[in-house]
Amino acid sequence: MERILLIILLSTAITFSLRALPFLLFRGERKMPEWLERLGSMLPAAIMAVLVVYCLKDVRTDPAHKGIAELIAAAVVVIVHKWKHNTFLSIFAGTAVCMIMMRIFV
Amino acid sequence: MNERKVDNAHLKNKTAGKAGILREGFIKSLPILCSYLFLGMAYGILMEEAGLPWFLSLFTSLTVYTGAFQFVLIGFMSGGASLLTIAVTALLMNSRQTFYALTFLKDFSSMGKRKWFMVHTLTDETYAVNCTLETKGERRYGTMFVVALLSWLYWAGAAALGGIVGQLIPYDTTGIDFCMTALFITIFIEQWEKTKNHRPALAGLGIGILMLCIFGPSTFMLPSLLITSGLLLVIGGKEAA
Numbered sequence: 001m002e003r004i005l006l007i008i009l010l011s012t013a014i015t016f017s018l019r020a021l022p023f024l025l026f027r028g029e030r031k032m033p034e035w036l037e038r039l040g041s042m043l044p045a046a047i048m049a050v051l052v053v054y055c056l057k058d059v060r061t062d063p064a065h066k067g068i069a070e071l072i073a074a075a076v077v078v079i080v081h082k083w084k085h086n087t088f089l090s091i092f093a094g095t096a097v098c099m100i101m102m103r104i105f106v
Numbered sequence: 107m108n109e110r111k112v113d114n115a116h117l118k119n120k121t122a123g124k125a126g127i128l129r130e131g132f133i134k135s136l137p138i139l140c141s142y143l144f145l146g147m148a149y150g151i152l153m154e155e156a157g158l159p160w161f162l163s164l165f166t167s168l169t170v171y172t173g174a175f176q177f178v179l180i181g182f183m184s185g186g187a188s189l190l191t192i193a194v195t196a197l198l199m200n201s202r203q204t205f206y207a208l209t210f211l212k213d214f215s216s217m218g219k220r221k222w223f224m225v226h227t228l229t230d231e232t233y234a235v236n237c238t239l240e241t242k243g244e245r246r247y248g249t250m251f252v253v254a255l256l257s258w259l260y261w262a263g264a265a266a267l268g269g270i271v272g273q274l275i276p277y278d279t280t281g282i283d284f285c286m287t288a289l290f291i292t293i294f295i296e297q298w299e300k301t302k303n304h305r306p307a308l309a310g311l312g313i314g315i316l317m318l319c320i321f322g323p324s325t326f327m328l329p330s331l332l333i334t335s336g337l338l339l340v341i342g343g344k345e346a347a
Contacts, residue, residue, distance in 0.1 A: 004162065004183050007192055011179060012169040014196040015203065019225045022207045023215070038342035039335075040205040042306035045297040046338055047198055049310025050330045051174070052294055055287035057323040073284050077291045087292045088141045094288035095148075099281035 069101035127245060131252025134239070135260070138231045138253070142260040145173055148285045150268020152177070155279065156184040160269025167265040171258065172229060174293070175199045177286040191328045198331045206233040217247050227254040230293065305341065310334050 056074065059067035077094035084090070146167070153163040158180070170176055175196060182192050206228050207214075213236075214224045236250045272279070298307055313334050317326040 004158070007179070007183055007189070008162075008166050008169060010189060010193060011166075011175070011196050014193060015170055015172050015175070015200045016226060018197070018200045019203045019207050019228050020222075021204050022211055023221075023225060026208070026211060035339070035342055039338055040201075040208075041301075042303070042338045042342060043198075043335060044202040044205070045294070045301065045304075046306040046310035046334050047202070047331065048290055048294045048297055049307045050314040050327070050334055051178070051199070051290045052287070053311060053314030053318060053330070054178070054327055055290055057318055057326075060318060061323055069281065070284060070287065074287065074291060077288045078295065081292050081295050087289075087296075088137070088144065090292050091141070091285050091288040092144065094291070095282060095285040098284035098287075099279075102281040 065105050066102065068105050069098055072101050073098035123245075124248070127248035128252055130241075130245075131249045132256065134235050134249060135253045135256040138235060138257045139260050141231065142173075142257060143264045145285060145289065146261045146264025147268035147271065148282050149173070149176060149180075150265040150270070151272035151279055152180050152268075152283055153265070154269045154272035156180050158183060158269075160266050160273065163269040164262055164266040167262040168258070171227065171261065172200055172203070173261065174230075174286070174289060177283075177289075185324070191325075194328055194331060198335060202230075203228055206230075209233070209237065213247065213250065217251065220247070220251050224251065224254055227258045229257065232257050306338055309337055309341075313337070 056067075056070055059071055061067075073094045076097045077090050080093045081087070081090040149167075150160060150163040153166075154160065166176055166179070170179070178195060178199065179192070181187070182195075207225065210224070210228070210233075214221050217224055232254050235253055239246055239249055241249060294307070298304065310330075314326070314330045317330040317333070320326070321329060
């Protein structure tokens with residue numbers, strides 16, 4: 001329990017600092033350095049890509065069961081999202097398909 | 107008498123304005139309600155499944171309050187991730203909030219006492235919605251605040267509800283954790299479509315898969331995140347030169 005509280009406090013401190021950082025750094029007219037601006041334009045997409053790999057890591061460790069279900073569901077998310085661009089619909093459809101597939105590929 | 111009439115009229119006008127702002131904020135927040143209710147409940151259920159009760163879901167949602175990272179945090183809390191891995195992941199995953207905050211430097215700074223609450227409640231969704239506001243002045247700030255406050259409450263409420271529901275009804279929720287994957291894929295697609303430079307996204311995918319093969323599923327996140335951001339710094343520097 002202590003470990004969990006420590007994790008929550010650590011995460012809160014880091015997340016709040018990140019959100020507050022511009023308000024502390026760029027008071028008045030001071031501008032963001034160019035390299036930081038470039039990093040900021042590239043980082044989110046790259047980090048999200050790593051996270052997608054993180055989420056689909058079971059494709060490697062458990063390919064015949066969870067892996068295949070998740071790959072099919074991931075394809076559904078991509079297709080539905082490309083089609084409708086509705087985040088809620090894409091997530092709902094993908095999750096439903098994953099839950100069904102995991103009962104098929106037992 | 108006359109003076110009082112004027113006062114009343116002023117008061118009426120003011121409350122009507124407040125109700126209007128409240129209504130506008132609520133309407134603007136409806137898409138967020140939809141996704142937070144679903145994702146928040148899924149989060150609460152997953153926390154419960156990992157042996158972490160509803161009040162921890164509520165507490166984490168009110169304090170950390172960043173949907174995507176909270177999902178990753180479940181695995182970290184129940185597993186044996188080191189504090190360093192957690193800190194670096196939080197730093198890199200949530201660094202996008204820094205760039206969101208930059209967008210609202212002026213707005214939030216004009217919001218007085220509400221400023222730090224607005225900073226704390228900045229998420230992908232409130233950023234997206236508040237970016238689309240076209241009003242100005244107090245009408246704008248009031249709406250932004252209502253959207254932020256409601257979204258925060260939706261998320262925390264849904265998370266607590268998910269934890270309680272997960273405890274009461276022994277539904278077989280196997281596979282519901284995919285909603286996190288789906289969320290990340292949709293964000294990934296949105297980001298992909300926003301830019302012509304796909305090298306950062308491809309670098310993240312390539313390095314992620316490579317590190318997964320080398321280090322295995324439990325420890326590959328830290329090297330992946332560090333190498334990816336390091337590489338981007340180098341690419342960014344080269345492109346500038």
